[in-house]
Structures are given as C-alpha cells and as structure tokens.
Amino acid sequence: MRKGKLLYAQSGGVTAVINATASAVIQTARAHGVRTLAARNGIIGVLREELYDTGKESPATIRALAHTPGGAFGSCRFKLKSIEADRERYARLIEVCRAHDIRYFLYNGGNDSADTSNKVSQLAAEFGWEMHCIGVPKTVDNDLAVTDCCPGFGSAAKYTAVSVREASLDVAAMAESSTKVFVYEVMGRHAGWLAAAGGLAGTGPDEAPHLILFPERPFDQADFLARVRATVARVGHCVVVVSEGLKQPDGRFVAEGGTKDAFGHSQLGGVGPTLAALVKDELGLKVHWTVPDYLQRSARHLASQTDFEHAVAVGKAAVEYALSGMNAVMPAIVRTSDAPYRWRLAPAPLAKVANHEKTMPKSFIRKDGYGITEACRRYLEPLIRGEAYPPYARDGLPDYRQIKGVRVPKRLPEYRIEDR
Amino acid sequence: MRKGKLLYAQSGGVTAVINATASAVIQTARAHGVRTLAARNGIIGVLREELYDTGKESPATIRALAHTPGGAFGSCRFKLKSIEADRERYARLIEVCRAHDIRYFLYNGGNDSADTSNKVSQLAAEFGWEMHCIGVPKTVDNDLAVTDCCPGFGSAAKYTAVSVREASLDVAAMAESSTKVFVYEVMGRHAGWLAAAGGLAGTGPDEAPHLILFPERPFDQADFLARVRATVARVGHCVVVVSEGLKQPDGRFVAEGGTKDAFGHSQLGGVGPTLAALVKDELGLKVHWTVPDYLQRSARHLASQTDFEHAVAVGKAAVEYALSGMNAVMPAIVRTSDAPYRWRLAPAPLAKVANHEKTMPKSFIRKDGYGITEACRRYLEPLIRGEAYPPYARDGLPDYRQIKGVRVPKRLPEYRIEDR
Numbered sequence: 001m002r003k004g005k006l007l008y009a010q011s012g013g014v015t016a017v018i019n020a021t022a023s024a025v026i027q028t029a030r031a032h033g034v035r036t037l038a039a040r041n042g043i044i045g046v047l048r049e050e051l052y053d054t055g056k057e058s059p060a061t062i063r064a065l066a067h068t069p070g071g072a073f074g075s076c077r078f079k080l081k082s083i084e085a086d087r088e089r090y091a092r093l094i095e096v097c098r099a100h101d102i103r104y105f106l107y108n109g110g111n112d113s114a115d116t117s118n119k120v121s122q123l124a125a126e127f128g129w130e131m132h133c134i135g136v137p138k139t140v141d142n143d144l145a146v147t148d149c150c151p152g153f154g155s156a157a158k159y160t161a162v163s164v165r166e167a168s169l170d171v172a173a174m175a176e177s178s179t180k181v182f183v184y185e186v187m188g189r190h191a192g193w194l195a196a197a198g199g200l201a202g203t204g205p206d207e208a209p210h211l212i213l214f215p216e217r218p219f220d221q222a223d224f225l226a227r228v229r230a231t232v233a234r235v236g237h238c239v240v241v242v243s244e245g246l247k248q249p250d251g252r253f254v255a256e257g258g259t260k261d262a263f264g265h266s267q268l269g270g271v272g273p274t275l276a277a278l279v280k281d282e283l284g285l286k287v288h289w290t291v292p293d294y295l296q297r298s299a300r301h302l303a304s305q306t307d308f309e310h311a312v313a314v315g316k317a318a319v320e321y322a323l324s325g326m327n328a329v330m331p332a333i334v335r336t337s338d339a340p341y342r343w344r345l346a347p348a349p350l351a352k353v354a355n356h357e358k359t360m361p362k363s364f365i366r367k368d369g370y371g372i373t374e375a376c377r378r379y380l381e382p383l384i385r386g387e388a389y390p391p392y393a394r395d396g397l398p399d400y401r402q403i404k405g406v407r408v409p410k411r412l413p414e415y416r417i418e419d420r
Numbered sequence: 421m422r423k424g425k426l427l428y429a430q431s432g433g434v435t436a437v438i439n440a441t442a443s444a445v446i447q448t449a450r451a452h453g454v455r456t457l458a459a460r461n462g463i464i465g466v467l468r469e470e471l472y473d474t475g476k477e478s479p480a481t482i483r484a485l486a487h488t489p490g491g492a493f494g495s496c497r498f499k500l501k502s503i504e505a506d507r508e509r510y511a512r513l514i515e516v517c518r519a520h521d522i523r524y525f526l527y528n529g530g531n532d533s534a535d536t537s538n539k540v541s542q543l544a545a546e547f548g549w550e551m552h553c554i555g556v557p558k559t560v561d562n563d564l565a566v567t568d569c570c571p572g573f574g575s576a577a578k579y580t581a582v583s584v585r586e587a588s589l590d591v592a593a594m595a596e597s598s599t600k601v602f603v604y605e606v607m608g609r610h611a612g613w614l615a616a617a618g619g620l621a622g623t624g625p626d627e628a629p630h631l632i633l634f635p636e637r638p639f640d641q642a643d644f645l646a647r648v649r650a651t652v653a654r655v656g657h658c659v660v661v662v663s664e665g666l667k668q669p670d671g672r673f674v675a676e677g678g679t680k681d682a683f684g685h686s687q688l689g690g691v692g693p694t695l696a697a698l699v700k701d702e703l704g705l706k707v708h709w710t711v712p713d714y715l716q717r718s719a720r721h722l723a724s725q726t727d728f729e730h731a732v733a734v735g736k737a738a739v740e741y742a743l744s745g746m747n748a749v750m751p752a753i754v755r756t757s758d759a760p761y762r763w764r765l766a767p768a769p770l771a772k773v774a775n776h777e778k779t780m781p782k783s784f785i786r787k788d789g790y791g792i793t794e795a796c797r798r799y800l801e802p803l804i805r806g807e808a809y810p811p812y813a814r815d816g817l818p819d820y821r822q823i824k825g826v827r828v829p830k831r832l833p834e835y836r837i838e839d840r
Binding site for chain 1: 430434461462464488489490495498581583586587588589590593596597602693708709713714717721722724801805806807816817818
C-alpha cells in the first residue's frame with residue numbers, strides 16, 4: 001500500500017451522476033492501492049470526523065453507485081469563509097486529515113468547493129501537512145469557470161430538453177379546447193444554462209419552446225405578454241421555459257417570495273406559477289405550469305451518456321492528479337471539437353475556478369432575448385447525447401444502491417459546528 | 421376493400437401511450453383492408469368535419485407513433501350532454517359519419533368518451549345508420565370502471581415511482597444542512613391511483629415516500645404536521661406525495677385556487693406549494709416541492725412495457741371487435757394472475773363503463789391513511805414493469821414523429837360549434 005489515504009467528499013446540490021464520479025474515484029484509488037475514506041455530508045462530516053470506510057463496501061456496491069443518483073455519502077450546503085474568518089475550522093480540517101493520515105483530499109462540488117479545496121491546500125502547506133488537494137467539478141448549473149462544461153449539467157439538460165418536448169406535444173394536442181399556454185420552470189438562479197437546454201426541444205420559430213426567459217435578460221412584462229399572445233394566435237399554443245432566477249429590470253427576482261396567501265401562509269410560488277397567473281389574468285388564456293425542481297437534477301433514469309463519461313473521467317483523473325503529486329487543481333473538460341464531439345481533461349488551477357460564475361455568453365442568446373442561437377445549440381447538443389440507462393429490477397424500478405455506510409472510528413475529541 | 425371506413429378519435433387528457441393505441445388501430449385496420457380516418461382534435465373534429473386521411477401517412481410514420489407521446493391527431497375537452505339536450509350535435513356526428521361512409525367509430529378516451537360512444541351508437545341505430553361504436557380505454561387517472569387498469573396509467577405510475585425515488589435520494593443526501601421536507605404533487609383529482617404509485621418508490625416505514633395524501637381521505641392538518649415532524653426527527657427528512665385532489669374535511673379542495681397574491685394576481689398554487697408553505701410556516705423546516713404536471717402523463721421516455729403492451733392490445737382488439745360486428749363495447753383489461761402477471765382482453769358494455777369513476781378501494785390504503793398496502797403493491801407493480809424506450813436521434817432527443825396531417829375534403833356545409 002501507498003502511504004496515506006484519500007478523503008473524498010461531496011458538496012452542494014447533488015446531480016444524477018455525482019455518484020458516478022464517486023464510484024470512479026474509489027475504484028481508481030483502489031487500483032492504485034490507496035484506501036478511500038468518504039466524508040458523511042461533505043465538509044460537515046470532515047469537521048465532525050464522521051468518515052465512512054469505503055473499503056467496507058462490496059465492489060458491486062461501488063460499481064452500482066455509477067448508476068445511482070443523489071449523493072451516496074451525503075452532501076452539504078456549508079460554506080467556509082475566508083481563512084482569516086474561519087481559521088479555526090480550517091485548522092480542524094487539517095487536524096482530522098492528519099489524524100486519519102489523509103494525504104489526498106478530493107472535494108466534489110461547484111464554485112464554493114473549489115474555493116474550499118484551494119484554501120485547505122494553503123492551510124495544509126502552512127501547517128506542514130503534506131496533502132494533495134484536488135477539486136472535482138460537479139454542478140447542474142454549468143456555471144464553473146475554466147471547464148467547458150460541468151458533470152451533472154448534461155443529464156439535467158437532457159432531462160429538460162426531453163421533458164419540454166414531451167410536454168409540448170401534450171399541449172399541442174389539447175390546445176384547441178384546453179390549455180393554451182404552458183410554463184416550464186428550470187433551475188438556474190444566476191445562469192441560464194438549463195433554460196437554454198430547454199431550447200434544444202425544438203428548432204424553428206413555431207416549434208416549442210416558443211419563448212425562453214433567461215436570468216441574464218431582465219424581464220419585460222409587456223413585451224412577454226405580447227409575444228405569448230402573438231404565439232397563441234399564430235401557432236395555437238405557447239410553451240414558455242423560464243429560469244427560476246428571472247429578474248425584474250430593477251434586479252429583484254420575479255418570484256421574490258415572501259408574500260402570504262389568503263390564509264396568511266407563505267407563498268413559495270416560484271417564477272413558473274407566477275408567470276402562469278400573469279398570463280391567466282392579463283390574457284385570459286388557460287394555462288398550466290410545471291416546476292420539476294429536484295427531479296431535473298436527480299433524473300438518473302435519463303442520464304446523458306456524454307455527461308456520464310465526463311463524470312467518470314473527472315473522478316479518475318482527480319485521483320491520478322493527486323497521486324502524481326499535483327495540488328490545488330481541478331480536472332477541467334477541454335473541448336477540442338464540436339462535430340465530431342471531442343474532449344480531453346486538463347488540470348486547471350483551483351484559484352482560477354474558485355468563486356467565478358460562468359453565465360451564458362451573449363452569443364448564445366438570440367438577439368430578441370427569447371431563444372438560443374446556433375452557436376449555443378452546437379455547444380449544448382453533444383452534452384445531451386446518448387442514453388446511459390440504469391439497470392432495472394424486477395419491480396419496474398431502477399436498481400439504485402445505497403452504501404452500508406461503515407464509519408471509521410473517531411480518533412479526536414468531539415467537535416461542535418457552531419452557528420450553522 | 422371492405423365496405424365503409426373506420427373513424428378514430430382521441431379524447432381528454434393525452435398519455436404517453438395513446439398514440440401507441442392509434443398506431444395499432446391504423447395498422448390493424450389496414451391489415452383488414454379498412455381505411456382509417458382520424459378526427460382532428462377528437463369529437464370537435466368530427467363535428468367540424470375536420471378529418472385526417474391516415475392513408476396519406478407513410479407506414480414508417482404510423483409505426484413511429486407507437487413511441488411518440490401526446491395526441492398525434494389532437495384531442496379535446498368537450499363533453500356532449502344527454503341525447504335530449506344535445507340531440508342536434510349527435511345528429512351532426514351521424515351525418516358526418518354517413519357523408520364519409522364511416523361504419524366503425526372508435527373513440528379513445530376515459531369516462532366521458534365511453535358515454536359519448538355509447539350514445540353515438542344509440543343514435544346511429546335510431547337514424548338507421550349501421551355503425552359499430554367501440555370505446556378504447558385511456559387515462560392516466562386509472563379511474564375507468566370494469567377494466568382492471570387503463571392504458572396510460574402504467575407509464576405515468578412508473579414515471580411517478582421512479583421520480584419519487586430519485587428525488588428522495590437527492591433529499592436524503594442534502595437533509596443534514598438543507599431541504600428536510602419534500603412535497604411531490606401528482607395528478608388525480610378524485611382518485612388516488614397516481615399518489616399510490618408514488619408509494620412504490622419505497623418499502624418499509626422509513627423509506628421515502630414517508631407520507632401519501634390521497635383524495636379518498638380528508639386532510640387532517642394537525643395530524644399531518646405531527647407526522648412530518650416525527651418523520652424528520654426519526655429519519656432526518658420527510659418525503660410527501662400528495663394528490664392534487666386532496667380535500668379538506670368539509671369537502672373543499674385544499675388547493676381551492678381563487679386566492680390573489682400581493683400584486684392582485686391569481687394564485688395558481690396547487691396543493692404541493694400549499695402544503696410546502698404550511699410545513700415551512702408551522703414547523704419552520706426547509707422545504708422543496710415539485711409539480712410535474714403534464715410531464716407525468718407525457719413521459720414516453722420512461723414508458724412502462726406492460727402499459728405499452730396494453731395500449732397496443734386495446735387498439736388492435738377495438739378494431740377486431742368492430743369488424744366482427746360488436747357494438748357499444750370497450751376492450752377491458754382482465755387480470756388473471758398477479759404473479760406471474762397475466763392478463764387478457766374482454767369486451768365490456770360501454771353502458772357499464774360510462775360515467776363511473778373508480779377510486780382506490782379501501783383495502784389499498786393503509787389503515788393510518790398515509791400509505792399503500794401490500795394488496796395495492798401487488799396490483800400496481802406489474803403495471804410499471806419493463807422499459808419501453810423510444811429510439812433516440814443523433815441530437816440526444818427521442819425520435820418523436822408528427823403526422824403530415826392530410827385532410828379529407830369536406831362533403832358537408834360548414835358547421836359551427838356554439839357555446840364552447
């Protein structure tokens with residue numbers, strides 16, 4: 001066995017393929033003779049010294065994680081602040097790593113996680129603990145800098161494109177005597193990547209979706225309503241894809257929340273039902289809406305093959321980078337050709353990835369602001385290509401697997417995370 | 421060629437597999453030398469004499485309909501009243517059938533359509549026009565009488581079970597520091613069949629979904645909240661499946677609608693966001709919710725193989741019934757064994773199907789009212805078995821097809837449908 005262990009942790013919103021990355025990490029480390037511990041609920045588990053021994057899981061379980069959505073070891077929403085502000089926690093992280101002889105630290109997440117990995121790397125060096133910190137990209141939002149795309153996005157994009165097309169066929173069939181406008185709300189608080197993916201459902205101005213509302217473009221209510229009305233007049237119905245992060249011209253979210261209903265309860269509306277109500281009230285048209293919410297990021301049953309391959313590849317590369325002595329880098333996906341689609345991985349410095357947010361380039365949004373361009377389509381299409389279906393059991397459900405979850409005995413005193 | 425043509429029409433909410441029925445109808449009729457016309461937008465198209473000539477579609481297109489969701493010829497929400505009240509419209513239907521030499525009338529829908537087919541059959545006899553009227557079952561609500569289940573339901577059920585399981589894995593991974601309660605709203609205004617299907621996602625009291633709210637059981641707010649709180653305390657999170665038709669003890673829908681938000685706009689809330697707001701306000705827990713809406717009934721990408729086979733079989737049988745001289749019947753699915761699952765078709769009189777609504781039997785709902793029984797599971801499981809995937813194109817999207825839609829020339833004067 002090589003000296004030291006590898007610690008793997010998941011962070012932020014999970015995806016349909018983050019466990020494919022986990023599976024690749026553990027298998028690659030095993031192949032190199034390195035033991036992998038996995039933190040329970042991300043960085044929280046590291047702080048609390050709650051670690052799983054992946055060596056106690058059967059090889060079949062580890063392989064099966066590759067087709068299981070969710071986060072097998074638990075993830076977290078927990079951001080460490082600057083080294084100055086959170087020094088004590090960073091110190092604790094290093095202490096736990098030292099106690100368990102962790103020499104390779106792999107953090108699988110988005111912007112915040114890249115930042116955390118980077119800082120852990122700095123602190124480890126400062127504290128004289130030799131440890132290789134590697135960021136592993138993941139996010140359905142596709143908003144990480146440097147990498148061409150993010151594992152998790154392609155599957156959410158495929159789910160969105162397919163679902164928009166399917167629902168649109170439904171609406172088209174019913175529009176004569178029923179629903180005329182359909183509003184589909186996608187995730188993406190600040191970047192319109194998933195909204196754009198909805199655009200793959202159709203080509204040509206009269207194919208659904210007819211209107212896409214991006215968070216990158218302020219909402220113009222009068223113009224939107226005029227376009228809905230015109231589309232219904234021309235096509236017979238209108239399908240709208242809207243990003244949860246759609247903003248008013250003054251910068252507030254259109255679905256600001258915080259309102260109360262007639263019973264004094266909070267309205268957790270979402271922008272989808274908000275726009276639906278607007279269309280109903282202002283245009284008097286029958287409207288339906290959907291908010292897939294977590295379904296779009298957990299739909300492993302419709303994972304994209306390209307996305308799956310990315311997820312496996314970054315897991316494998318992250319281990320190889322760590323074992324080869326790299327530090328404070330992340331395997332980034334580099335696209336070398338659109339058609340045929342070709343890509344490779346290259347190490348990107350975490351400092352360049354951390355805390356950036358990649359929104360849609362102007363060239364990807366149509367001039368009128370309500371659709372995607374051919375350049376955007378060329379970028380997106382390869383990412384949703386191929387179907388990486390999970391195996392199904394006899395009961396008609398996918399054969400998703402859960403870990404046994406055997407904990408590594410604690411070696412340090414109890415630790416409380418305050419101010420959560 | 422045999423004398424006379426067959427007229428096929430789609431009615432009510434469409435499903436993932438209604439076009440598989442259409443495809444089977446057209447192919448079976450062709451094989452028997454009978455031409456099939458298809459009404460545009462269901463009965464509305466018959467009244468308006470808007471008929472498609474399916475003979476102008478390529479065999480490849482007709483075959484491809486078997487894997488295409490939506491309603492290929494258009495459907496409608498348009499109910500004919502009693503023969504007395506709507507006599508003039510029934511007469512018009514017969515007149516159109518006579519003008520186009522329609523001798524076989526197949527209406528593909530739910531309760532209302534069975535009723536309509538039955539009445540058309542009576543009027544045709546009264547007017548001395550020999551025509552065989554066959555109902556063809558279809559509805560995601562699974563609420564048709566006589567038949568063991570309804571084509572369209574199995575696929576929506578599979579989509580629901582798989583999506584609940586996937587989203588639940590997501591929630592479980594995040595619950596430590598994020599969402600603790602997840603509310604999943606399913607269709608089913610009066611019958612809890614799709615809510616029950618959500619129950620297939622897990623087994624055992626601590627597996628998601630932890631609580632199912634059926635329209636058959638009045639909502640007890642205090643008890644519900646106590647159970648959510650207890651589940652979160654015990655399991656760490658709580659997944660709730662709720663039927664859109666959940667009712668207050670006084671019989672009103674929980675999501676009655678009609679309320680206005682702070683801007684004076686209608687709240688098209690749905691029961692999902694309503695319960696989510698309740699949990700947030702009363703228990704102070706972080707909550708997410710989803711309303712899949714049309715996605716659940718158009719998800720051809722995850723169609724159940726059993727459901728697909730039912731949909732094809734009822735289409736084929738309906739034509740055979742008509743050609744063999746039957747009238748005012750519907751091919752009903754008869755289950756002969758749960759395990760192994762075995763079924764056959766048998767003609768059921770439309771009079772027995774029409775206007776009944778089959779809700780969940782008491783024996784299918786757990787005593788405490790929040791889950792499904794083993795009997796329910798035995799009934800549901802075969803219906804979601806197998807994956808009838810559509811073929812995918814190079815662009816990563818299913819290869820769904822649309823008809824050319826060549827209209828049959830009109831032979832009658834223009835007709836206006838008033839009072840729509």
